[in-house]
Amino acid sequence: MAKTFKDVLTTLATDEVLHTSLLYHLSKMDRQMLDAFREMWPTIAIQRRRDIMQELMELSEVNFEVDFGPVFMLALGDEDAEVRETAIQGLWENESPTLITPFLHILRTDEAVNVRAAAATALSKYIYLREIEELDPTYVAPIEQALLEIIRTPTEDIEVRRRAVEAIAFSGEEGIPEIIENAYYDDNVKMRVSAVFAMGRSADSRWLPRVLAELDSPINEIRYEAARACGELEARKAVPRLVELARQDPDIEIQEMAIWSLGKIGGDEARDALISLADSENEAVAFAAEDALDELNLFSGVLDMFSYDPDNPDDDEFFDYLLDDDDGLNGRDF
Numbered sequence: 001m002a003k004t005f006k007d008v009l010t011t012l013a014t015d016e017v018l019h020t021s022l023l024y025h026l027s028k029m030d031r032q033m034l035d036a037f038r039e040m041w042p043t044i045a046i047q048r049r050r051d052i053m054q055e056l057m058e059l060s061e062v063n064f065e066v067d068f069g070p071v072f073m074l075a076l077g078d079e080d081a082e083v084r085e086t087a088i089q090g091l092w093e094n095e096s097p098t099l100i101t102p103f104l105h106i107l108r109t110d111e112a113v114n115v116r117a118a119a120a121t122a123l124s125k126y127i128y129l130r131e132i133e134e135l136d137p138t139y140v141a142p143i144e145q146a147l148l149e150i151i152r153t154p155t156e157d158i159e160v161r162r163r164a165v166e167a168i169a170f171s172g173e174e175g176i177p178e179i180i181e182n183a184y185y186d187d188n189v190k191m192r193v194s195a196v197f198a199m200g201r202s203a204d205s206r207w208l209p210r211v212l213a214e215l216d217s218p219i220n221e222i223r224y225e226a227a228r229a230c231g232e233l234e235a236r237k238a239v240p241r242l243v244e245l246a247r248q249d250p251d252i253e254i255q256e257m258a259i260w261s262l263g264k265i266g267g268d269e270a271r272d273a274l275i276s277l278a279d280s281e282n283e284a285v286a287f288a289a290e291d292a293l294d295e296l297n298l299f300s301g302v303l304d305m306f307s308y309d310p311d312n313p314d315d316d317e318f319f320d321y322l323l324d325d326d327d328g329l330n331g332r333d334f
Contacts, residue, residue, distance in 0.1 A: 220251050
């Protein structure tokens with residue numbers, strides 16, 4: 001006999017094994033199903049709620065057809081801090097401005113440090129959307145105000161303050177470089193790590209000398225963020241050192257990040273290094289290099305499409321092909 005939705009919820013809540021296949025029933029729930037889930041959710045044991053949320057978040061990352069948004073939004077009010085944190089993370093792809101108010105409320109009032117830090121991180125996407133002119137600035141003003149209050153409150157936990165620095169780094173408003181500068185010289189190493197991360201996120205070339213220097217930092221976390229920032233800033237001067245990190249750094253995560261940045265920066269030297277790294281005996285390195293090459297080749301292909309030279313016979317022949325009624329663009333059914 002087919003299971004009803006309530007049967008599914010009961011199994012998810014009580015079965016010894018958490019069956020991932022049943023979690024798909026929580027995607028795109030209708031109102032009646034959501035009401036049943038809301039009633040059942042508080043009765044589920046805390047650890048099982050944590051496990052369900054983690055599984056839902058991981059499913060969302062690999063399957064773009066599922067939609068667990070209502071589950072994540074409901075879990076924002078869960079009594080357990082870990083569940084609330086995962087709920088915020090699960091809503092990362094949701095760019096709706098309607099989430100700004102609850103995220104700001106959580107940032108200002110939640111009792112758990114990890115939850116407030118997650119809220120600060122989640123709010124960063126709205127600043128980015130404003131900067132690329134995909135969100136009305138009026139939505140972002142209260143976000144920046146709240147983040148600045150957090151940054152300027154010395155009694156606030158360092159984890160929340162550093163995430164606020166990272167979040168506001170997207171902003172092009174006055175005073176942001178000074179915030180990043182102050183974070184860079186902070187006594188707390190975690191804040192300095194966030195400062196280097198913020199340098200890359202800012203897309204401001206003024207930070208290139210600092211970022212390049214930090215590729216030699218003895219602190220793994222700073223070296224990792226410096227490698228990332230080089231990719232975001234498209235720092236061609238960093239390529240030789242990034243190649244060294246990709247080949248020799250004792251930290252595999254730094255190797256992978258250096259490889260990612262080589263793919264972002266591009267150029268012949270970066271491409272040659274990635275081709276060589278793709279043959280590495282280290283599977284993680286080889287896989288990262290193949291991914292970076294795929295992105296580099298895709299981007300290069302797009303650029304080639306827009307580099308038509310009418311004085312080049314080969315380009316001219318290709319352009320004629322594109323406009324051909326039978327085979328080219330004119331012959332396609334869009």
